[in-house]
Amino acid sequence: MLQHAPRAVPISLGLTDLVALTRRVAMDVRAGAHPVVIDPERRWYQRIQGDDYVDVWLISWATEQHAEMHDHAGSLGALTVVSGTLAETRWTASGPASRRLRTGRSVGFGLGHVHDVANPSPTPAVSVHAYSPPLTAMSYYAPDPDGARLRLHRTRSVLVEAGTSEGIG
DSSP, rough: OOOOOOOOOOOOOOOHHHHHHHHHHHHHHHHSSSSSOSSSSSEEEEEEEOOOOEEEEEEEETOBBOOOOOOOTTTTTEEEEEEEEEEEEEEEEEEEEEEEEETTEEEEOOOOOOOOEEOSSSSSSSEEEESSSSEEEEEEEEEETTTEEEEEEEEEEEETTTBSSOOOO
C-alpha cells in the first residue's frame, strides 16, 4: 500500500517576525540593494519578495501621497520606515487615532487593523511592508458620521494579485 506524506500547511509569520523582516529589508534598501522610484504623480510600489508565507513591498511616498483607509483582509502586517516620516491614522473603537512614524520606526498590525498611511512632509518617504499570509484582498473605508459616534463603512474591496495592487500600504 502506497502512503503519501502529509501535505505541509503554510504557516503564517507572526507580528514579531514580520517586524524583524521589514527591518532587515529596510537595511538592505538603505544599503542600495533595491532601487527606489519617487513618482510625484502617484505612489510607487514594488513587490520585492514573495512566497506562500509572506510578501514584502517597497513603497515610496511623495509629499501628500496616501494609501486611503484600508484593511489587509486575512493578513497580518508590518512596516518599517526606511527614510522620511509617515503619518498613520488607524481606526480604533473610539474613532481615529494618529501617530508619526519616523525613519527607522517599525510597527506591526494584526487582523482587523484599519488604517491610512500618508506622507505629510515636504520630503519623500520610503517604507518596507510585509504581509503574512500574502495579501489576497484589501477593503477600503470611509468615515460615516452617525450621531455622536463616528463609524466606518466599506466603500470597495479589491482582490490583490501576486505582484500588483492599487493600494498597498
